[in-house]
């Protein structure tokens with residue numbers, strides 16, 4: 001377990017050798033750290049730009065590791081940084097074991113992992129097993145090799161329907177819009193087979209019944225584990241298995257409407273679990289076990305999600321139900337209860353997620369009327385009235401709720417700054433494939449991916465270094481001056497200082513992280529729960545202020561108490577009893 005040994009410091013920036021002392025990660029080597037961890041998501045192209053080309057990179061991450069360590073998080077998850085034509089922002093991987101030159105080099109990546117470890121931060125990467133880039137040598141070889149070849153057996157090629165094969169093999173739709181099949185021109189120049197892509201046409205799906213595919217991903221995991229990586233977030237973890245015969249979807253929707261059968265021909269099939277059992281054995285073969293988090297969109301079915309985190313499968317799974325639950329006390333309480341119960345049944349710890357690079361940021365979701373419809377993408381928000389002041393109040397309270405719940409939590413970069421969704425990126429600058437594939441109807445996810453503001457009065461707000469040759473790859477709003485790390489640092493009521501305080505408390509309070517929760521009696525519209533020893537969290541989602549229990553000491557509050565020392569609406573408080 002090389003990454004847990006005391007180090008000589010040869011990879012530290014500046015090269016200074018520290019005095020011999022226990023390695024920062026050694027203290028939790030034998031703990032199941034992932035059950036309590038706060039994991040910070042780095043969307044690399046928007047985090048920090050070290051070389052001034054307007055795109056975030058590894059040099060940028062290295063320059064901000066100190067910021068991340070002092071924020072009080074435990075681990076980083078870095079979105080794909082592999083060589084890629086960037087048709088889907090790096091989720092179209094052309095080389096599973098390399099680094100895209102826009103982000104840096106393998107040597108820089110290895111140094112960054114070591115530096116993060118020195119600071120006590122674990123590092124998770126993104127593994128994208130459902131598909132490759134159409135530029136990957138395997139797909140290029142499959143195109144060249146033609147119908148029925150071994151090269152094509154790694155992907156899902158099928159003849160079309162209709163007398164001349166001009167209809168797609170079935171009715172499956174791409175997640176980004178349009179058919180999930182594209183027809184190829186065969187090496188002899190005639191139209192031939194179709195290949196499946198559940199996402200963009202440049203992301204051909206792999207066939208997980210192929211031994212080549214299985215071997216390639218095992219090799220890839222070992223490659224990164226051997227470079228010190230602590231685990232992987234598994235992209236589209238619910239999509240790797242496809243039903244035999246690729247039957248039509250028909251009228252089935254995903255996620256299924258409550259009461260409908262769960263069976264879907266390409267989501268959440270039983271076949272995925274056997275793959276993960278193999279991966280778990282691989283991860284456990286390391287002396288310091290490596291971990292996985294599943295990105296499995298099985299919304300509204302916590303018991304199905306829990307199947308991914310059974311003892312011999314993945315360690316954790318994103319709990320997207322929490323993210324989608326409206327800011328309503330009864331709904332949140334049942335989401336929390338259901339997640340905890342489903343995870344407890346399989347001995348796993350739940351995770352809590354408020355946002356990521358695929359959904360509209362929570363300040364903007366909470367700014368809208370709650371419970372009207374599921375608020376996922378910007379397109380779900382645009383026609384609803386917005387009160388951003390209210391959205392921010394709720395996002396602050398939600399942060400304290402999330403960080404007090406049992407299990408681990410994810411913080412998406414910029415969440416700690418209270419960044420809103422950018423709702424007015426000009427059409428011609430939109431880069432998410434959803435925009436074009438939906439026939440320019442769905443503005444996609446770019447609004448949650450705008451480069452971070454670090455400092456200064458105007459764009460690029462310290463995202464790129466002085467003298468940068470290019471503007472940030474997406475434009476930053478003028479109002480972000482007040483939301484930069486610099487502007488919020490030391491400002492008592494800023495979101496950043498709230499996160500810093502909450503994470504500081506969470507790290508040293510034995511009641512927080514993994515463990516149990518017990519609900520306390522509370523009026524309608526209020527969530528109140530205890531964590532032992534001596535910790536209480538109260539979240540007021542009702543209209544009226546509520547009293548704070550006497551004989552308790554306030555640890556942290558997401559807003560000011562009323563003049564009568566009561567907890568106002570849309571505010572959360574942490575107490576020591």
Ligand code: NOJ
Pocket residue numbers: 088091128199235236295357358
């Ligand atoms: C989920 C990723 O988070 C998303 O950004 C990507 O577009 C799809 N998977 C396809 O890889």
